[in-house]
Amino acid sequence: MTLIDDTETLTEHPYERARPRHRLREALSFRSISAIYIFAALFLLFSLWVPSTFLDGDTWKAMLDDQAITALTAVSLVIPLSAGVFNLAIGSQVAVGSILSAWLLSQHLPIPATVTLTLVAGAAIGLATGLLIVRARIDSFIATLGVSSMLLALTTWISDGQQILDLGAAYQELATGQLFGITYPVYFLVLVALAVWYVLERTPAGRRVYATGGNLDAARLAGVRTSTTIVLSLIACGLIASAAGTLVSSRLATGDPSIGPGYLLPAFAAAFLGSTQFRGGRYNVWGTVIAVYVLATGVKGLQLAGAPVWIPDLFNGLALLLAVGMAVRRGDTGRTSAIARLLRRRRSSQEA
Amino acid sequence: MGDSASQVPRTADLPGAAGPLLRVHGLSKSFAGTKALDGVGFEVNAGEVVSVVGQNGSGKSTLVKVLAGIHTPDPGAVIEHRDIRFIHQDLGLVPGLSTIENLDIARPLGLRGFRPAKAREERQAAERMIRRFGGDFDVTEPIARITAAERTIAAIARAMSDWSPTGNVLVLDEPTAALGAAEADLLFDAVRRVAAEGAAVVFISHRLDEVLGLSDRVVALRDGKLVADVPAGEVDHDRLVALIAGSELAEFRMEHADERGRRALRARGLVTDVLRGVDLDIHEGEIVGVCGLLGSGREHLAATLFGAMDRHAGSVTVAERALKAADPAHSIRHGLAYVPADRLRQGAVMTMTAMENLTLPWLRPLRSAFGRLDRAAERGETRAWTDRVALRPPQPDRPLRLFSGGNQQKIVMAKWLRMAPAVLLLDEPTQGVDIAAKAAIHELIAEARAAGTGVLVSSTDTGEILDLCDRVLILRDGRVSAELGRHELSEARLISESLGLSTTSAPRHPLD
Ligand SMILES: Nc1ncnc2c1ncn2[C@@H]1O[C@H](COP(=O)(O)OP(=O)(O)OP(=O)(O)O)[C@@H](O)[C@H]1O
Numbered sequence A: 001m002t003l004i005d006d007t008e009t010l011t012e013h014p015y016e017r018a019r020p021r022h023r024l025r026e027a028l029s030f031r032s033i034s035a036i037y038i039f040a041a042l043f044l045l046f047s048l049w050v051p052s053t054f055l056d057g058d059t060w061k062a063m064l065d066d067q068a069i070t071a072l073t074a075v076s077l078v079i080p081l082s083a084g085v086f087n088l089a090i091g092s093q094v095a096v097g098s099i100l101s102a103w104l105l106s107q108h109l110p111i112p113a114t115v116t117l118t119l120v121a122g123a124a125i126g127l128a129t130g131l132l133i134v135r136a137r138i139d140s141f142i143a144t145l146g147v148s149s150m151l152l153a154l155t156t157w158i159s160d161g162q163q164i165l166d167l168g169a170a171y172q173e174l175a176t177g178q179l180f181g182i183t184y185p186v187y188f189l190v191l192v193a194l195a196v197w198y199v200l201e202r203t204p205a206g207r208r209v210y211a212t213g214g215n216l217d218a219a220r221l222a223g224v225r226t227s228t229t230i231v232l233s234l235i236a237c238g239l240i241a242s243a244a245g246t247l248v249s250s251r252l253a254t255g256d257p258s259i260g261p262g263y264l265l266p267a268f269a270a271a272f273l274g275s276t277q278f279r280g281g282r283y284n285v286w287g288t289v290i291a292v293y294v295l296a297t298g299v300k301g302l303q304l305a306g307a308p309v310w311i312p313d314l315f316n317g318l319a320l321l322l323a324v325g326m327a328v329r330r331g332d333t334g335r336t337s338a339i340a341r342l343l344r345r346r347r348s349s350q351e352a
Numbered sequence B: 001m002g003d004s005a006s007q008v009p010r011t012a013d014l015p016g017a018a019g020p021l022l023r024v025h026g027l028s029k030s031f032a033g034t035k036a037l038d039g040v041g042f043e044v045n046a047g048e049v050v051s052v053v054g055q056n057g058s059g060k061s062t063l064v065k066v067l068a069g070i071h072t073p074d075p076g077a078v079i080e081h082r083d084i085r086f087i088h089q090d091l092g093l094v095p096g097l098s099t100i101e102n103l104d105i106a107r108p109l110g111l112r113g114f115r116p117a118k119a120r121e122e123r124q125a126a127e128r129m130i131r132r133f134g135g136d137f138d139v140t141e142p143i144a145r146i147t148a149a150e151r152t153i154a155a156i157a158r159a160m161s162d163w164s165p166t167g168n169v170l171v172l173d174e175p176t177a178a179l180g181a182a183e184a185d186l187l188f189d190a191v192r193r194v195a196a197e198g199a200a201v202v203f204i205s206h207r208l209d210e211v212l213g214l215s216d217r218v219v220a221l222r223d224g225k226l227v228a229d230v231p232a233g234e235v236d237h238d239r240l241v242a243l244i245a246g247s248e249l250a251e252f253r254m255e256h257a258d259e260r261g262r263r264a265l266r267a268r269g270l271v272t273d274v275l276r277g278v279d280l281d282i283h284e285g286e287i288v289g290v291c292g293l294l295g296s297g298r299e300h301l302a303a304t305l306f307g308a309m310d311r312h313a314g315s316v317t318v319a320e321r322a323l324k325a326a327d328p329a330h331s332i333r334h335g336l337a338y339v340p341a342d343r344l345r346q347g348a349v350m351t352m353t354a355m356e357n358l359t360l361p362w363l364r365p366l367r368s369a370f371g372r373l374d375r376a377a378e379r380g381e382t383r384a385w386t387d388r389v390a391l392r393p394p395q396p397d398r399p400l401r402l403f404s405g406g407n408q409q410k411i412v413m414a415k416w417l418r419m420a421p422a423v424l425l426l427d428e429p430t431q432g433v434d435i436a437a438k439a440a441i442h443e444l445i446a447e448a449r450a451a452g453t454g455v456l457v458s459s460t461d462t463g464e465i466l467d468l469c470d471r472v473l474i475l476r477d478g479r480v481s482a483e484l485g486r487h488e489l490s491e492a493r494l495i496s497e498s499l500g501l502s503t504t505s506a507p508r509h510p511l512d
């Protein structure tokens, strides 16, 4: 995206033309698109190491499909993060989406009604969380931690701690059906990512979201309805997380109460790592999506090379620390890091 | 980033008190694309107050930050100094902690490690410390909730606590920007005391009368280069202006008109924690000044009118419409605009670009098909405004926090002027702004007023009030204690009314 922006500015006013080479170099620099360079390095490494399996087209299709739900969750997380809200309930929200849809189906509800009700529930959870933050004035960190635990309780209550089995082939088709050899969730991811990107980066509403996340007081005094912005960002997040949850149960034709929480860490790792890409420290959709797939490429390559099963967790954890480390190091350069700001914000314990 | 491995500046303990306490030589600092400091060198001796002056972006704060070790200088710099204390331009206090906690009272009281805190003693010690600098506020309130002036006092008290001036260095970066004349005097007394005890003091300010009154020597920076190092006795106001600007500067003179327009804003019985029933009218094309000491309510009035702060009672009416309390978006829709004193925390989103800040309050006219932001239109409009306010450097795509204070303030002014407000509420509009930018901002205020905007200026800078205002309200103890017409205005009168020294004017109703 940044690349396109910069070529635009090349043809503009002398102001912006001041240092076009500099801007282009900046856009291509390791700092702003490190994920792409890392991807290239990983690709090269595993192409040489395990060429037969790594370079197989099916491996890549499987990975695209595998990671679509993670990417969807991470994209949903970008919205509240951009508004300065830390949504720790994201994993539980996916879990609720997955169990609720499975349970509704097992009560013989038709698929459209099931999906609709699950999405409504996701939005409602987002609304409730948002109100806790802006009305009850509970810090987002704590509010979403509390909500997360309650949602897990809800999941266990609905499912009785058991898997809900045999949701039917028609339902499974949602997440496993293919178009041109690529599964539906990948297309769905692209659509959602496009929509979120458009709203965040191309509309006044997105501007207000970033302003709210950048400085709540200043945004409010500039006429931004910051409370509404925060609540809406959590509703949108809940909606997408619920959709991701539906895909989780559809993929396996099983509602498994234990799966959702596992999305928390990869989603945060990707959103943080993504914020170090392209947009000079701002949380952003494409950086996040690319981060998900770069991390997945690394994990996949290691697995193919025979690495043990605990590799993905280790890899994601390392990536998270690396992303934050990079953002902190970036402190004195000209860029503005969302993560560094977040850490500062935590420290000064301002209310939301 | 890459220079961390290269030469580290030498920070040595200097021998005896005979030599300079601070010595800087060949100091340069480059940021990507800009050279903020370029071969700067000077010395400060014991007992000496050296003022550093220069336009916005000339490198003053960068110099301070290099001394403080926040920035690494370019290789080749020599920096030698003794124990050094700072009051940074952004004060460097922790917003979520109280004054007591920020002062780190426990140390001077000898309460180290895990010994239990003694709440009452700490509070009293903190109160004593802020009172030395004219502060009288709740030291248990978080820093984020006290006013800008109170915050400055807390920062000063912190820098000076637990520190022996003799043989050491004190650096103050625009400490008076949020202080009124009376409070600034307390600070100057403290600075002179510290210097007399043998400290070396570096003082940075845009208020030239302060510079002339306080310093022994003046160092001028222009575009990162040191262009003058002269004894203060050898310069006067005009000479100083010429040193700073590099040329004579035509000073801006406000044209005053005697007729006043229709009433633009009407406030009645405003009550907040500090205000105790304030009535006020602002007319179209009129500039109303507000003066008062710290705690008089001066620093709350504009915020309360705008709805940035809640009010307990009272009404604000604009164009016959009663405004909701504590609802900035509503106020903006009805033609109010508010420039807060605290630029960093409230005035703008520092992490966003200048353009994004400029257009934030009013994005509707920039909307095109599908709710899209028309970026060509946004750029065009931004360019018109950055030209008009002479933004330096003229790069609206830079994050706002990378601009100097004066240029940040120009963007904040521009974002409100763009909306052609009915009433413009200004809290310290030229705080931390250099003389050229100050004249530019005053000119913008004059233009807004010529277009029929009613303006309220609340300022600690009495010179500014005298220059700008048609009418001045003096606040004392949360009430309007006097109202002065343009012909009654003088510096002495403003100060004596603020202090409540004059007996001639009993509290008067400010209305016709
Ligand atoms: N972290 C940074 N990255 C890039 N440029 C910077 C950075 N900090 C400062 N600058 C630039 O360096 C120059 C000097 O800035 P500095 O803050 O020292 O000015 P100043 O003299 O203190 O101005 P003011 O009077 O407004 O406080 C400016 O052009 C500023 O934009």
Ligand SMILES: [Mg+2]
Pocket: B060, B061, B062, B089, B173, B405
């Ligand atoms: Mg400065």
